Amino acid sequence: LxxxxxxxxxxxxxxxxxxxxxxxxxxxxxxxxxxxxxxxxxxxxTPRITSGNWREEWDAFPWNTDERKKEVWAWKRGRTGIRFVDAAMRELYVTGYMHNRARMIVASYLTKHLMSHWKIGLDWFADCLVDWDPASNAMGWQWSAGSGPDATPYFRVFNPVSQLDKFDKDRAYADRWIAEGKSNPAPEALSYFDAIPEHWGMSPSDDYPEPIVTPEDGRERALVAYKGRDF
Ligand SMILES: Cc1cc2nc3c(=O)[nH]c(=O)nc-3n(C[C@H](O)[C@H](O)[C@H](O)COP(=O)(O)OP(=O)(O)OC[C@H]3O[C@@H](n4cnc5c(N)ncnc54)[C@H](O)[C@@H]3O)c2cc1C
Structure with missing residues (x-):
């Protein structure tokens, strides 16, 4: 399609x-x-959906728009320390595909836990997805961020750890894509290190990082910002 x-x-x-x-x-x-x-x-x-908040009042929301922020880099590189997010971001980088459930989780983590603008995620998906589609991508990101029509309310923050418990009980998905800390990593997990640019400086023998933002802290931070908005 x-x-x-x-x-x-x-x-x-x-x-x-x-x-x-x-x-x-x-x-x-x-x-x-x-x-x-x-x-x-x-x-x-409403063609503006591809470039700006569909609900324009969200223009006043204090999203981070700096792509160079280290949290944003960690998100793109699958080094957030949140296994579901990292596995999905690595799968995306290697295969160009990500399941819809994972798209919702990584989008929620970027826009809510990391409070970064959905356009950063939209652009990264546009770079990486083989099924990239300008309409579905924009709708998906604005739905996740809370700024779109029929969007998930901003206070609905996916917990990426409990989502892992629910949808990846035996950790098959996380283990398939994360090599760090494993004595015998899966071929897919290793293939990520062949795919990424050398200057990212990542290696399968690195330690797996601690969460850059825990689900609890991220949720709290997002909700404080949400409650403090004046629209
Ligand atoms: C943040 C985010 C970004 C997304 N970006 C894209 C994108 O760039 N391109 C894209 O095609 N989809 C996008 N989606 C929607 C959805 O994730 C994919 O369409 C879905 O994963 C495709 O899965 P499938 O191939 O198994 O299709 P199936 O589940 O078999 O569905 C059949 C077709 O229906 C359409 N479809 C399915 N789910 C959705 C949906 N939620 N929204 C719109 N169309 C849908 C697709 O064309 C798909 O090929 C995004 C979702 C989110 C949350």
């Missing part, structure tokens, strides 16, 4: 056929297609 190799109508009719044949997951698939259509509807009617 992203590359225009199949049209949404073709995908929709295939989904409807699957639904009528009683195939499992068909309804969910159709709903996902509707999200994509919604994103395009938003871009068509």
């Amino acid at each position: 992203t590359h225009g190799e199949i049209s949404p109508r073709t995908a929709w009719h295939a989904g409807m056929r699957a639904l009528h044949e009683g195939k499992r997951g068909a309804e969910t698939f159709l709903k996902e297609l509707v999200w994509r259509e919604f994103a395009y509807h938003l871009v068509y009617h």
